[in-house]
Structure formats: structure tokens, C-alpha cells
Amino acid sequence: MTRVGVLTGDGIGAEIVPAAVAVADAAAQAEDLAFEWVDLPFGRNAIETHGDPVPDETLRALDDLDLWVLGPHDSAGYPPQHSGRTPGAVIRTRYDLFANLRPARAFHGVRATAPSIDVLIVRENSEGFYADRNMFAGSGEFMPTPDVALAVGMISRPACERIARVAFEAARARASRVTIVHKANVLRMTTGLFRDVCREVAAEHPDVVVDEQHVDAMAAHLVRRPGDFDVIVTENLFGDILSDLAGELAGSLGIAASVNCSDTKVMAQAAHGAAPDIAGRGLANPVAMILSTAMALRRHGTASADGALVATAGRMEAAVADTLAESIATADLGGTATTQAFTDAVVARI
Structure with a gap:
């Protein structure tokens, strides 16, 4: 059982992070692998429940995790007393996530x-x-x-x-x-x-x-x-x-994957922001979050010699590419699929 932290974040995070989790679960099942998803308070919701966008409870939990998925945060919209260092900066600094790896490649089916x-x-x-x-x-x-x-x-x-x-x-x-x-x-x-x-x-x-x-x-x-x-x-x-x-x-920042990592820890974090203007409308593109999660699994799996994790990442990446190649895409890529419909299509290909 691989434990993975989940910090859903703000705006479209509530749509794209569950999408990444669903795709990862489907790919892991195909490899006889299971994840334990550890939900942690983070972002605006954490301000309301804990008085801090990155509560001590979350940081203590991350101390014991080597792998987590970070949703986008809309720190510009936080109350003035929380306008200091962004939540991402707090986490990057604490765990010395010194390397930010950002691939960019064109996909068949994406202009x-x-x-x-x-x-x-x-x-x-x-x-x-x-x-x-x-x-x-x-x-x-x-x-x-x-x-x-x-x-x-x-x-x-x-x-x-x-x-x-x-x-x-x-x-x-x-x-x-x-x-x-x-x-x-x-x-x-x-x-x-x-x-x-x-x-x-x-x-x-x-x-x-x-x-x-x-x-x-x-x-x-x-x-x-x-x-x-x-x-x-x-x-x-x-x-x-x-x-x-x-x-x-x-093609779009909506497909721009990214991980932040140290020698021992890796955090999946899509390159784009929280897009609060489209949150909750089913318009968000989950590709970057799905591929960021796959990158994190691959990097952690390679470092720990866990072939099942690496294979899981490969299944996720292939399913996203196959789905886009069939011209199934969200509106930012010229398609008509909702966030959920795109996610369902990726899961079906796995």
C-alpha cells in the first residue's frame, strides 16, 4: 500500500485533484497496486477550519510522507492576514523541493x-x-x-x-x-x-x-x-x-505537468493556477494534474525501485494520450468534454 498525501486546494482543485486520484486508482488496480490517499487540510478551506492555509497538522503529516498531490491555491484571494508567503512556498521551503521539472510536449489530437x-x-x-x-x-x-x-x-x-x-x-x-x-x-x-x-x-x-x-x-x-x-x-x-x-x-497550460522534488520527496503540482472564474462549472482541464501525478509516481517509483509505481504512471500517461488522440478534450483544447467526462474517458481506456 502506497501512501499519498492529497491537498485539494482552491478553485478548480476540487475538480482536477479528484480526477487525478480516480485515474491513478484505475491504473494502480491494473497493476495490482493500491494507494492510501491521505486527505489533508490546505488552502482556503483550511483557513476556515484551522485558521491557516497550511496548518501544522498538514505539515506534520507531510513529514511522514514521501509523495503527495498538491492542488492549485488562490492565495491572492485570501484574507489580508494570510497574504504573506504562498502555501506552495511554505511547503517547498520546508521540504527543500529544489527541483521543478516541467515537461512540454505536443499530443496527437491537440492543436x-x-x-x-x-x-x-x-x-x-x-x-x-x-x-x-x-x-x-x-x-x-x-x-x-x-x-x-x-x-x-x-x-x-x-x-x-x-x-x-x-x-x-x-x-x-x-x-x-x-x-x-x-x-x-x-x-x-x-x-x-x-x-x-x-x-x-x-x-x-x-x-x-x-x-x-x-x-x-x-x-x-x-x-x-x-x-x-x-x-x-x-x-x-x-x-x-x-x-x-x-x-x-x-497546446495549452491545461496540459502542462510539473513536479517539485528533493532527493527523497516529490510533490505533484500542475503548472497552472486555481482559475476561480471557472471553478465548479465542469470546464477545468484535468490533464496537467493527471500527468503531474503520473510524473510524481514515476519519480518516486524509480527512486524506490518500485516497478509497479512506474508502470502505473505509464498507464496513466498512455491513457491520457490515447484520449486526446481521439479528440476527446475540454473546452480550452477546443473540445466539448466536461472535466468529469474527460476523466471518465481516461479511466475507461485504462
Whole structure:
């Protein structure tokens, strides 16, 4: 029995997280595997019941779990007293989920701007230029006067080394190509250090072909020739922007899967947000959440040498691809299926 935490979250989380659970259960049953889903308070509902979007009860439970599914959160809509660090940042920091892996690939049956795209963006998730991640205490943004705002970006050698190793190991399981993305022509010390450390790790992987790009050029190349790239490794802010671009090039952010992980823990979290404007209407696309859950199961299964978990992930991914190939899709992809109807179709294929 594999225990998996479930944090449903806000907005469309109440629709897409149960969809991912249903698909995972169906795939697991086909592999004679069972999950114990551990429901944990999280998000706006947790504010109402526990006075905190990420209660201590939830964190204590996650301490004993290596794998969980995190739904989207709408922290911008929380009461002012809960406007500090986002729930996702609290969890990422506590468990040092330093690697954010975001694949983007086109599916048959989905109209893609870039049909040849099949990339994995490996994003450093703990430092960089995001203010909620780069300081020991407090934020990396501050205002010395009401008319001046400053931001501190942090890049460290250990963080660069460990994300680079994740990228090169991932490349060995794919097409053995890594592109290092930086802006060292302008941000010479910070992204220059990132580039230099990635080059050092590259020297330990002579079987992997390596190139590098400035981030602005990388955005242009993804649009013009996405099929030329395999694994892209970059810092936090650049990775966030490039992965959203890549997701849209593949067809929609609604299919953009993502996991946040450390060496021992993995969290499935779709790249998109809570979309409160369509919540409860059956319009939400569950593909990203389903595929994020499959990614998490695959990564955990690989790390723990659990072949059944890896096979379960494969069944989930294949069933989603087969369903989309038959032009069954939600409205954001041009289809007419509701969230539930799409989920039912995926389960039926399993």
C-alpha cells in the first residue's frame, strides 16, 4: 500500500485533484497496486477550519510522507492576514523541493503551435530572483523609501550543482542533450556562476551533448525551432517563464505537468493556477494534474525501485494520450468534454 498525501486546494482543485486520484486508482488496480490517499487540510478551506492555509497538522503529516498531490491555491484571494508567503512556498521551503521539472510536449489530437516540441525544463526552485525563496528569513524584496523598490537574487554553487545533476541525469533517460540557459552577458556574477557550475557538471557527463543560450534567445528559439531542444536547465525565474511559454506552444497550460522534488520527496503540482472564474462549472482541464501525478509516481517509483509505481504512471500517461488522440478534450483544447467526462474517458481506456 502506497501512501499519498492529497491537498485539494482552491478553485478548480476540487475538480482536477479528484480526477487525478480516480485515474491513478484505475491504473494502480491494473497493476495490482493500491494507494492510501491521505486527505489533508490546505488552502482556503483550511483557513476556515484551522485558521491557516497550511496548518501544522498538514505539515506534520507531510513529514511522514514521501509523495503527495498538491492542488492549485488562490492565495491572492485570501484574507489580508494570510497574504504573506504562498502555501506552495511554505511547503517547498520546508521540504527543500529544489527541483521543478516541467515537461512540454505536443499530443496527437491537440492543436499545438509547435507540434515538434518535446522538452523538459529543469528549473532551480530554491534560489534565484524570486523573493520568497532566496532569503534565510523574510523576503528578498524591500523598499528603503516609498519610491524605491529593490530585489536581491541569490545564486549559490551547491544549488547550481544539484540542479545541474538532476538535468544531466534526466537527459540520459531522454535524448542526451542539455541546454544551459542564463543571462551571463548582463547578470555576469549571478547567472554567470550558474552557467559556470553547469559547465563543470557537464564535464562529468561526456555522453551528453551540451549547448547554452541566453534566456531571451532561448525564448525565440523555442518558438522558431522547438524540436532542436531536449532538456533545458535554468534558474528559477527564467525557468518559470520558459516553461509557461513551452506549455502554450504544446497546446495549452491545461496540459502542462510539473513536479517539485528533493532527493527523497516529490510533490505533484500542475503548472497552472486555481482559475476561480471557472471553478465548479465542469470546464477545468484535468490533464496537467493527471500527468503531474503520473510524473510524481514515476519519480518516486524509480527512486524506490518500485516497478509497479512506474508502470502505473505509464498507464496513466498512455491513457491520457490515447484520449486526446481521439479528440476527446475540454473546452480550452477546443473540445466539448466536461472535466468529469474527460476523466471518465481516461479511466475507461485504462
